[in-house]
Amino acid sequence: MKKYAGDFFRQxxxxxxxxxxxxxxVYLCLQKSGxxxxxxxxxxxxxxxxxxxxxxxxxxxxxxxxxxxxxxMLAVLLHGSILYVSYITVYLINGWLKWGVTPVLVFTxxxxxxxxxxxxxxxxxIKRRTARLNKMLQQKHQQENSLE
Amino acid sequence: xxYKLIIDKEAExxxxxxxxAPSALTEQLENLIRSASGADCIMGYRDEEMRKLRFSExxxxxxxxxxxxxxxxxxxxxxxxxxxxxxxxxLPSYFIRINKSSxxxxxxxxxxxxxxxxxxxxxxxxxxxxxxxxxxxxxIRRRYEGI
Numbered sequence: 001m002k003k004y005a006g007d008f009f010r011q012x013x014x015x016x017x018x019x020x021x022x023x024x025x026v027y028l029c030l031q032k033s034g035x036x037x038x039x040x041x042x043x044x045x046x047x048x049x050x051x052x053x054x055x056x057x058x059x060x061x062x063x064x065x066x067x068x069x070x071x072x073m074l075a076v077l078l079h080g081s082i083l084y085v086s087y088i089t090v091y092l093i094n095g096w097l098k099w100g101v102t103p104v105l106v107f108t109x110x111x112x113x114x115x116x117x118x119x120x121x122x123x124x125x126i127k128r129r130t131a132r133l134n135k136m137l138q139q140k141h142q143q144e145n146s147l148e
Numbered sequence: 149x150x151y152k153l154i155i156d157k158e159a160e161x162x163x164x165x166x167x168x169a170p171s172a173l174t175e176q177l178e179n180l181i182r183s184a185s186g187a188d189c190i191m192g193y194r195d196e197e198m199r200k201l202r203f204s205e206x207x208x209x210x211x212x213x214x215x216x217x218x219x220x221x222x223x224x225x226x227x228x229x230x231x232x233x234x235x236x237x238x239l240p241s242y243f244i245r246i247n248k249s250s251x252x253x254x255x256x257x258x259x260x261x262x263x264x265x266x267x268x269x270x271x272x273x274x275x276x277x278x279x280x281x282x283x284x285x286x287x288i289r290r291r292y293e294g295i
Contacts, residue, residue, distance in 0.1 A: 068248055068281045071267030123266055129289065130262045136292035137257060144172045144255065 004067060008060035015059020019051030047094055054090045058083060072122055080115040084108075170241055178240050179204065187238065192218050192226025201226060203240055207256035207272040211249040221256070223274035244288060246270050247281040 027047075030036040039047075061082045064075050088107060091097035097107060163181050167174055182188040182203070192201040201218055208219045209228065216228045216235070228235070236243070236251060246252045252270055260280065261269045268280045280288070 068283070069279070071263070071265030072282060073264075073266030076266075119266075123262075126266050126268065127262050129285075130260050130268055133285075133289055133292065134259050136289075137254075137259065140254070140292060144175075 004063050007063045007066065011062055012056040012060030016052045016056035018059075019053070019055030020048045022055075023047050023051040043094075050090045050094055054086050057086045072126065073119055076115070076119055076122060080111075084111055087111075175240065175242055182240065190218070190228055190230065190235070190238075192220070192228055194224065194226050199226060203243070203253075204255075207253050207274055208270075208276060208278055209235060209239075209243070209251045210278055219272070219274065219276045221274055223276055244284075244291065246284050246288070247279055250278050252278070 027036070027039070061079055064070065064079045064082075067075065070078075088097070088104065091107070092099060092104075097103050163177070165174060165177060179188065188204075189200045189202045190206075192199045201220060205220050206218045207221055209232065210217060210219070211232065212225075216230065216232055218226045218228050220226065232249065232251065236245070239251060242254050243251045244254050252272070256273050258271050258273050261271050261277070263269050263279075268285055269277045270280050271277045
């Protein structure tokens, strides 16, 4: 567990600089497209700090996939839950998502549906690969039997 | 395939086979040579019992409660005193790693099962099952794709 905590911290540190960088790109795009002309110092600092923390958590959370004993679906579910909580918190405190039942519900539905699709795809792939591996295993057993 | 026998009383005895890929024939040769040199078994311990476990009798070697155990064809568990890493070096090539703490006799794997959560288990002929890690699953697939 100590190893994973260390890896979480290390991977988080590698990623956290990308948060403010992505924020700067978004601000620049909004400014160029005329949606936003200026922001206050409070908004800018909150945006920078929160996206740095968001990137740290997202980067660090990749360590979940290194836990060998954790089945892939559980890893995806755990990773998705961490991402969901991180994103919604950062969006709400920055005012990028309006406080209220409807916006949060829409965000949640889109997020959950997206993740369900990913999980369905993964499960289908695993089942297909396992069936193929079983077929290859049978072939190998047949080859051995014929030689004996 | 050519067969060459070199008799040299001065040289160290060795069997060397040059093949394009491992096959059932190379496995049989390996078993025969190991058996002839007495390196085809390990000692297994259970309660007061001590048993010589031939490699071909072992279905899986895994770690349970921080102890190395061998599962034989009847599903019996035997404590093994060697470390898994050391065993990996002496076991024949038909023992494959299925996760970081288990080695499986591939002849004894009955099938692979998808389990809840998207994991994959190796089910052995004796009924014992052990999870297959994602990394090892890919390696096993690559190993079998050559057939």
